[in-house]
Amino acid sequence: MTEIYDIAIIGGGVNGCGIARDAAGRGAKVLVLEQGDLAGGTSSASTKLIHGGLRYLEHYEFALVREALTERERLWRIAPHIIHPMRFVLPHVKGLRPRWLLRLGLFLYDHIGGRKALPATESIDLHRHPAGKPLKPGFGKAFVYSDGWVDDARLVVLNARDAADRGATILTRTGVEKLEREGGVWTIHTSGGTFRAKAVVNAAGPSVLDLVGRAGERTKRAMRLVRGSHIVVPRLFEHPYAYFFQIPDGRIFFAIPYQHDFTLIGTTDRDHTGPLSEVKASEEEIAYLCEAANAYFAKSITPADVVWTYSGVRPLVDDGSGKPEAATRGYDFDLDLDGQGGAPFLSVFGGKITTYRHLAKDAVEKLQPLVPALSGKDWTATAPLPGGDFAMGTIDALKAGLARAYPRLDAATLDRVARAYGTKAREWLAVDPGEDFGHGLTGAEVDYLKANEWARTAEDVLWRRTKLGLRLDAAQAARLKTYMGE
Incomplete structure (x- = not known):
């Protein structure tokens, strides 16, 4: 007889894997x-x-900003390897x-979220500060405030890994085709077989409404x-500050130091109307x-x-906002039960990576x-x-220990x-x-990613588990594909 799970979670993004981790840890x-x-x-x-989302204060999203700011140091504390603090420079521009x-917004940003370890906002003169050097002439006063950087794809994988360590079953490359509720249990038909679950x-994510339909459910929710x-x-700049x-x-947009040798610039906000299989930056956005x-x-x-x-x-x-950037980044749920009050179907709407936990x-x-x-x-x-499982802010001590134990690692590989x-x-x-x-990628690392982190293709390794796709040439990537059996 088919095994019955307590909870089946459809979606291996940050919300799905975060829920899996929490639920598995509660038995x-x-x-x-x-x-x-x-x-x-979306999660990568x-x-x-x-x-916290400084710009959301303009849209009066005070509760959302407070929740996100409270989560910043919590997440840094539980994942000090993939999350680290970063100082952001916000220049004042006349007109x-x-x-x-700006100062009022940053004062709120510093004080409504329980900031403890992150440094407070300060005013700077870009004529004298290192962050002013790469900028065009004419920028003078600016503010510097704190937020955090995260390896988003690894955040998802580590939540899945912890869920699996606590007994969860994680199946990738398994598409859900249909869901049926009968006798207080869900039957889930997938490309990899049939599964049963009590909830x-x-x-x-973006396919949430499609899945509602596949389950024969209804919702009044509208998504944007x-x-x-x-x-x-x-x-574009040598210093460690972001803009x-x-x-x-x-x-607004950010310019962020990325993978040591690059600058990450973004983001745009455009309503998306095409298929979810074709999501890429347009020439206009670039x-x-x-x-x-x-x-x-x-x-x-x-x-x-x-x-x-x-x-x-x-x-x-969809909160009726006129512009895409004004739409709320908050989240909500729809909980549907059958007539007997069993076999719940919980749909997750919205959310942002900072508030996933x-x-x-x-x-x-x-x-x-x-x-x-x-x-x-x-x-x-x-x-x-x-x-x-080491104290936040002590990544350098961890690197020093790894350098002593594995002197073959060059500085870039050690840091990565x-x-x-x-x-x-x-x-x-x-x-x-x-x-x-x-670039430091070895068979031992790839084998670990296959055995422990669900990596199946070279793309999984190069663009999600690592960002070495920015560095490996075509011949190296081809050798990796062969090694992984593609």
């Missing part, structure tokens, strides 16, 4: 079904920030938002699909981001300078009265993610490995490195 028998790779969609296409308004969580595109160019820039059309950057940086860029672009579709709750906690607590296997209270705020795997790096560094694919 539930959990199944995760993902049609592609973990973090294969963010701006890579753990932040745009006045200085007093279903619809964490399908907003495409955010980013460009990556060769490094928060204003644009005359009222929007040109828009280049033009926006050229208004600030002394070194001009053109679309020809772009070495990589990526785009994601954000599944936002809080969203997961709320989702599990909605299911707790309906799924007897779920017990206990919120635990994910303090339990480290795999590899994160420590920030991706944390203390888990020793699990594969201690074995024979095997084949060398270039």
Whole structure:
């Protein structure tokens, strides 16, 4: 007879894997079904920030900003390898938002979210500060505030890994075709077989409404699909600061140090109307981001300078906002039960990467009265993610220990490995490195990713588990494909 899970979660993005981790840690028998790779969609296409969302204050999203700010240091504490603090420079530009308004917003930003370890906002003179050097002449006063950077795809994978370590079953490349509710149990028909579960969580992100239909459910919810595109160019500045820039059309964008040798610029906000299988930056978006950057940086860029672009579709709750950037980044749920009050179907709407843990906690607590296997209270705020069992702010000590134990690692590989795997790096560094694919990527690491992190293709390895797709040449990538059996 088919095994019955307590909860089946459909969607292997940050929300789905976060819910799986929380539920598995509270004793539930959990199944995760993902049609592609973990973090294969929106969850690996963010701006890579753990932040409160300074611009959301303009839209009076005070509760959302407070929740996100409270989560910043919690997430840094449980994942100090893949999350680290970053200082952001916000120049004042005459004719745009006045200085007093920026200062008021930053005062709220510093004080409504329980900031403890992150430094406070300060005023700087760009004529004297290192952040002023790469900018065009004419920028003087600026503010510097704190937020965090995250390896978004690894955040998803580490939540899945922790869920699996607590008993969850994670199945990738398993598309859901139909769901049927009968006798208080869901039957889930997939490309990989049939599964049964007492409850279903619809964490399908941009496909959430499609999955509602496949389950024969109904909802009054309306979603707004907003495409955010980013460009990556060769490094535009040497210092470690990031920039928060204003644009005359009222929007903002970030320019962030990325993978040491690059600058990440984004994001756009465009309503997405095409198929979800074709999500990419348009020529217009690429040109828009280049033009926006050229208004600030002394070194001009053109679309020809772009070495990589990526785009994601954000599944936002449609709150009737006129502009895409004004749509709420909050989240909500629909909980549907059958006539007997069993076989719950919980759909997740909206959310942002910074609040994924809080969203997961709320989702599990909605299911707790309906799924007897779920017990206990919120635990994910303090339990480290795999590899994160060291104190935040001590990544350099971890790197020093790895350097002593594995002197073969060059500085770039050492930094990459420590920030991706944390203390888990020793699990594969201690074995024979095997084949060398270039830039520190070895057969031992690839084997670890296949065995422990659900990597199945070279793309999984190069663009989600690592970002070495920016560095490996075509011949090296081809050797990796052969090694992985593609």
